[in-house]
Amino acid sequence: MxxxxxxxxxxxxxxxxxxxxxxxxxxxxxxATYEPIRGTYRDRAPKILVDLPDGWLRFNPGRPDYVMTKDGLRLEKIVIRVTRMNKKIKGTDRVYREDMLPQEIAELTLGLIRQREEYVNLEVDQIELAQVAGREAYKATAVYTHGQGLHKRMCIYGVPISGYVCEFAYEAAADVYYDRYWPVFERLVGSVRTY
The missing domain is CATH 1.20.5 (Single alpha-helices involved in coiled-coils or other helix-helix interfaces)
Structure with a gap:
């Protein structure tokens, strides 16, 4: 028994x-999965092409944003985000409107970032006009403390193209990694073009 x-x-x-x-x-x-990236990023909605950096990895290919890193997401990442205008932004009642100026798009984007928990003490250094793909755009730079205590710097370029806001963001640990991969990010933004 x-x-x-x-x-x-x-x-x-x-x-x-x-x-x-x-x-x-x-x-x-x-x-999370990583896969090697190569060649050119293509988004058919706003019809943009972007030359991708060699030797970088794409993080979680199933997500809508195109996120890439060289040494790991905590150290640095470049994000390509395409958002349809006049459509509610997920988790808010806000929308990017077609009549918004680049600075207004920047303010809305930075406001959305401030609401996220992992961006502690976000301080905007500057918002200025820029050119992306031959169009009027914004360039915003900021510093913040990541939720885990790491000091980071951020730069975002945003440009309205064909009813979409196309944003290119670079975030990296402030001390070493930001300067190390800054030229890679600038080349990526400089390669943006429409087709």
């Missing part, structure tokens, strides 16, 4: 362990 009870307890324990391992493997299957 005791052997039967012990056998059943061991069987139940074995099934629980098996289910636990199955659950862990399913969770890991949805974890």
């Amino acid at each position: 005791k052997d039967t009870i012990r056998y059943r307890q061991n069987a139940v324990l074995g099934v629980r362990c098996l289910l636990g391992l199955l659950l862990i493997s399913l969770c890991c299957a949805g974890c």
